[in-house]
Amino acid sequence: MSKTWFITGTSSGFGRILTETLLARGDRVAATLRQPDRLDVLKARHGDRLWVAPLDVTDTDAVRHAVDAAFAAFGRIDVVVSNAAYGLFGAAEEVTDAQIRHQIDTNVLGSIAVIRAALPHLRAQGGGRVLQVTSEGGQIAYPNFSLYHASKWAMEGFVESVAQEVAPFGIAFTLVEPGPARTSFGQGLVSPPPMAVYDDTPAGAVRRAVAERSFAIYGDPAKMVRAMIDCADGAEAPRRLLLGRDSFDRVRAALVERLAALDRQREVALSTEADD
Numbered sequence: 001m002s003k004t005w006f007i008t009g010t011s012s013g014f015g016r017i018l019t020e021t022l023l024a025r026g027d028r029v030a031a032t033l034r035q036p037d038r039l040d041v042l043k044a045r046h047g048d049r050l051w052v053a054p055l056d057v058t059d060t061d062a063v064r065h066a067v068d069a070a071f072a073a074f075g076r077i078d079v080v081v082s083n084a085a086y087g088l089f090g091a092a093e094e095v096t097d098a099q100i101r102h103q104i105d106t107n108v109l110g111s112i113a114v115i116r117a118a119l120p121h122l123r124a125q126g127g128g129r130v131l132q133v134t135s136e137g138g139q140i141a142y143p144n145f146s147l148y149h150a151s152k153w154a155m156e157g158f159v160e161s162v163a164q165e166v167a168p169f170g171i172a173f174t175l176v177e178p179g180p181a182r183t184s185f186g187q188g189l190v191s192p193p194p195m196a197v198y199d200d201t202p203a204g205a206v207r208r209a210v211a212e213r214s215f216a217i218y219g220d221p222a223k224m225v226r227a228m229i230d231c232a233d234g235a236e237a238p239r240r241l242l243l244g245r246d247s248f249d250r251v252r253a254a255l256v257e258r259l260a261a262l263d264r265q266r267e268v269a270l271s272t273e274a275d276d
């Protein structure tokens with residue numbers, strides 16, 4: 001049975017491939033992006049099954065209008081995909097206050113605005129699914145990505161809570177957590193001028209590795225998109241969908257270590273109860 005989707009950030013990468021794949025299988029897509037003419041060819045090919053609206057997710061009023069208009073255009077939307085985001089790449093000392101605000105405005109407040117705008121519609125229609133794209137970096141962290149991680153961990157916390165609030169209305173969330181994938185994400189990284197003092201630190205090593213492209217990126221975005229669609233087609237919504245072999249190993253190792261660290265401090269935790 002074909003579905004109707006709402007997707008942010010459809011100009012490139014996951015959002016674009018998702019849009020193309022869904023249209024090819026006969027679904028309907030409400031696609032939003034900052035430069036809507038980038039979907040002109042798809043629009044010409046798919047006609048009314050593709051609804052397109054300009055949207056910069058940092059504009060909360062525009063998010064509400066776009067979500068309202070998409071539900072009005074299609075009557076029902078089965079899956080909302082909050083995908084638009086980018087990476088701020090620099091040590092915490094290097095990035096500017098304005099860069100931090102824009103990163104949080106886009107990746108956190110933009111995603112929250114999309115979800116909040118969709119909830120009343122999803123409730124009114126008796127339920128639906130939400131895919132919030134975070135990252136393996138929503139569960140682990142690399143140096144030089146602190147603000148990006150802050151944004152993705154923020155969305156993980158937001159979804160963990162709101163999913164409990166709206167489960168009674170038949171609304172189910174999945175946090176999609178890709179590892180490094182061959183999209184335009186790398187080209188879209190925003191980087192401040194580096195500080196030489198970080199050259200011989202872990203942050204400097206990551207900066208060099210990215211600049212020299214000295215690490216391989218194995219994630220195939222088309223396969224990842226296939227997994228997202230299969231997930232949304234499934235009867236149950238897993239809370240997390242981690243994508244990528246190396247990412248699986250990294251997140252698993254981090255969770256094992258975190259659990260061990262929690263167990264090591266058990267006595268301290270228990271010792272802080274009030275005596276009565």
Ligand SMILES: NC(=O)c1ccc[n+]([C@@H]2O[C@H](COP(=O)([O-])OP(=O)(O)OC[C@H]3O[C@@H](n4cnc5c(N)ncnc54)[C@H](OP(=O)(O)O)[C@@H]3O)[C@@H](O)[C@H]2O)c1
Binds near residue numbers: 034056135
């Ligand atoms: N690729 C990876 O390695 C990777 C790994 C983990 C998670 N992710 C996540 O995957 C999602 C999609 O990224 P991608 O890999 O597909 O990269 P991408 O090809 O760069 O796509 C990012 C999309 O987000 C859009 N966007 C950025 N800021 C926006 C704003 N203010 N308003 C509306 N749209 C905005 C971009 O639009 P413009 O064309 O207008 O800039 C673009 O359509 C993001 O949430 C990212 O954090 C990616």
